[in-house]
Amino acid sequence: MISRNFRIVALATVGTILVAACGASVASNGDVPEAGSASASAKKVNLEDLGSELRAARPESINPPSSEGGLPPVLRSIKTDDKVVFITIDDGGTADPKVTEIIRKTGIPVTPFMTENVTRSNKAYFKEISEMTGQIVQNHTVDHPQMPTLSLAGQEKQLCQASKNYAEWFGANPWMVRPPYGEFNDTTREASKACGLSYVVLWNVSLPAAFLRYAQGDKLKPGDIILTHWRPDLYKHLPRALKDIKRQGFKVAALQDYLPAPV
């Protein structure tokens, strides 16, 4: 029996992670990407083969974290013995068909945390991404504000409106929230609860450019949550990151398999 208990990482133990700026609204067109195009020295890779080696099986059993004092838990990683990591992609200002092709060819699950005001103009793109991967679009607010600067009513508006629209646009209610810049307070958790959001999901690894950046240490650990953004250069950097994940002996699992919607 494999134990898959979850760990809620105390905020005080976690270092600062730089967050790449939100992507500008640039749509890219062009050739179907080949992994390694970020560098002339990088070897090309077959994305289908890479994906088949990277896709994790569904977990045999899970034990999602429960609420803390009635409020959603805050997670920077998932407590698991499985040698898996999770890829989350934020904002939504860039709708790049080259990224779609990478996700399609590899078949890797990615969790979209979408900002409504930029997703609004790219609804068809993200609907396709969600349907292709089976991953539900999750909540990253309406306007990408610094949530602690807002009142409870202001934070609820940011979260409830985004969830309501995503249910309409993408066919499912979000149940995870990522506060912009990773900034939140207890009011954010109260607003999340009020809007039906059960998990505040942060990250402990980021992909700000070509290489993975770790909050602690210099390599992946089971349950790491990787943050990147829908940005114009993601098509270059995502295959490189996938190759790095494979090199480190990890697979990519679906976050919603480990943090399912509460029943």
Ligand SMILES: [Zn+2]
């Ligand atoms: Zn963001």
